[in-house]
Amino acid sequence: MELTADDLRLIGALRAGLPLCPRPYDALGERIGLDGATVRRRLDLYRQEGALSRFGVVVRHDRLGYTASAMVVWDVPEDRVDALGRHLGAQSGVGLSYCRRRRPPLWPGNLYAMIPGRSRDAVRAVVARLNETCGLGAYPHELLFTVRCHKIAAAAYGWQP
Amino acid sequence: MVQSALSLTDLDELDRRLLDAYQHDFPVDERPFLTLARSLGRSEDEVLARFSRLTDAGMIARIGAAFRPNRVGASTLAAMAVPPATLDRVADLVSGYDEVSHNYVRDHVINLWFVVTAGSAGRVDAVLAEIGKRTGLPVLDLPMTRSYRVDMGFPLWS
Numbered sequence: 001m002e003l004t005a006d007d008l009r010l011i012g013a014l015r016a017g018l019p020l021c022p023r024p025y026d027a028l029g030e031r032i033g034l035d036g037a038t039v040r041r042r043l044d045l046y047r048q049e050g051a052l053s054r055f056g057v058v059v060r061h062d063r064l065g066y067t068a069s070a071m072v073v074w075d076v077p078e079d080r081v082d083a084l085g086r087h088l089g090a091q092s093g094v095g096l097s098y099c100r101r102r103r104p105p106l107w108p109g110n111l112y113a114m115i116p117g118r119s120r121d122a123v124r125a126v127v128a129r130l131n132e133t134c135g136l137g138a139y140p141h142e143l144l145f146t147v148r149c150h151k152i153a154a155a156a157y158g159w160q161p
Numbered sequence: 162m163v164q165s166a167l168s169l170t171d172l173d174e175l176d177r178r179l180l181d182a183y184q185h186d187f188p189v190d191e192r193p194f195l196t197l198a199r200s201l202g203r204s205e206d207e208v209l210a211r212f213s214r215l216t217d218a219g220m221i222a223r224i225g226a227a228f229r230p231n232r233v234g235a236s237t238l239a240a241m242a243v244p245p246a247t248l249d250r251v252a253d254l255v256s257g258y259d260e261v262s263h264n265y266v267r268d269h270v271i272n273l274w275f276v277v278t279a280g281s282a283g284r285v286d287a288v289l290a291e292i293g294k295r296t297g298l299p300v301l302d303l304p305m306t307r308s309y310r311v312d313m314g315f316p317l318w319s
Contacts, residue, residue, distance in 0.1 A: 003233060008280075011233070017223025020212050022192055022205060024224075036191065043189045043226070051232045053311035056187035058222040059180050064317055065169055071267065071274070082307060089309030097310040098230070100238060100303040107240065107271065107301055144267040144274075151256040151264040154225055155278035157234040 001049050006034060008157060010042055015154035017058075061116050062149050068117040069095075072127055073109035074141040075102070081111055087134045088113055093126040109142060120145060167218035175203065179211055180220065181317050187224055227312045230305050235285050236278040239292075240301040242271045251296050260288045271301070 003011070009032040019027040025043075026036035046052045061069060076084050081099050088111065089097035095114040102110045113130065117123035123145070131137035172180075178201060188196040194212070195205040215221045230236060243251045248266065255275050256264045264275040279285045286302075293300040 001232065011226070011228075014225050015223075017216075017225050018187075018193075020194075020209055020216065020224075022194060022209070024193065025189070025191070040189045040191075046226070046228075047189075051228055053227045053229045054185045055189070055226045056184045057180065057224050058227070059184065059317065060220055060222050061317075063219050064180070085307065085309035094310060096312055097308075098305050099307040099309070100305050103301050103303065106242075107303070142269065144269045146265050147268050147272075148266040149264075150252045150266060151261060151275075152222060153262045154223065155228070155234075155236065155262040155276070156259050157278065157280045 001046075001051050003157075006032075006038075007042060010034065010039060011157055015156065017154075058154075060152070062146075065118050066116045068120045068123055068145060070115050070117060070120075070123045070127075070143055070145045072113045072115060072130075072141055072143050073107075074111040074136050074139045075109045076111050076136070076139045078110075084134060084136060085111055088130060088136070091130055091133060094130070109140075111136075167214065167220070175201065175207075175211060176215060177317070179208070180215065183224075229311055230308055234278055234280045235282040236276060237285055237289070237302055237304040239275055239277055239289055240271045240303060241273045241292075241296070241298050243273050243296075243298060245272075248272065251298070254295060255292060258288055258292070260284065 013028055013032050018024045021027050023036060025039045029036045029039040043055065047055065085097060085099055088094060093115060095116050097113045099110055100112055102108050115123050115126050117126065127143060183197065187193060190196055192205065194208045198205045198208045201208065212221065241251070252264060252266060252273060255261055255273065260277050260279045261275050262278050264273070266272055267274055277285050277288050279288065289300050289302055
């Protein structure tokens with residue numbers, strides 16, 4: 001969707017999160033010169049337009065016991081990737097799933113899944129189940145555990161305070 | 162951020178509900194915390210105090226919006242194989258960019274993985290080029306071509 005200058009200011013202000021006060025949309029709007037009703041109307045519009053994947057509580061999984069999360073990347077044929085990806089994305093235990101451009105020979109994989117996990121063994125068990133259930137076991141894959149979250153922030157879209 | 166000493170075992174039923182149940186559709190009305198409080202049979206003050214406590218403890222990053230990939234601005238996943246001796250320095254350099262929202266060290270030869278988001282594809286490319294130039298290391302640009310599951314939040318206790 002096309003964003004107005006007000007939208008960019010609102011999205012920028014939201015990066016810090018909704019203020020924790022009784023009328024948070026009014027408080028948010030005050031920072032950027034919009035009234036609370038306008039802020040709510042814009043947020044409703046993003047939802048209606050399908051621009052948001054979600055609006056809500058962003059938890060730190062790594063601080064809630066999910067200390068062994070991993071990224072799995074399979075190298076699957078282009079003509080199979082959408083069918084496999086849709087199947088993969090519908091499985092329990094998968095946080096995110098998408099196809100990305102491959103960069104052979106260094107990085108030939110194209111089908112990604114993010115697996116939140118409390119232990120490496122639990123994540124390996126999920127990957128084994130996905131290989132079995134989705135028929136992904138036939139393709140090479142790489143399993144990359146998170147060693148350290150160096151930065152987790154809200155995305156910036158070029159708006160500067 | 163000052164982190165209070167709150168551990169997982171300190172969390173009660175209300176904490177768990179607040180962490181789990183509102184990752185997706187947080188109310189957009191005049192008094193959203195009052196709306197939650199009513200549905201939970203609690204007071205608005207109590208719900209706000211719990212959110213503050215969970216935020217101070219670093220368990221909640223924020224209450225905020227996640228946009229679908231490439232619906233707003235442009236983004237990509239980038240990866241680098243960084244020599245271990247310089248990993249901390251390079252990770253700091255990468256995280257220093259406002260356009261880098263997520264930056265992870267992973268256990269692989271290609272060990273630094275980060276998401277670059279900006280208002281335009283041109284700016285995303287410029288950030289990748291600059292990181293490559295400043296570090297002298299190749300930067301793999303791995304743009305998303307299709308999404309099969311977007312960030313819907315993740316059930317913690319179910």
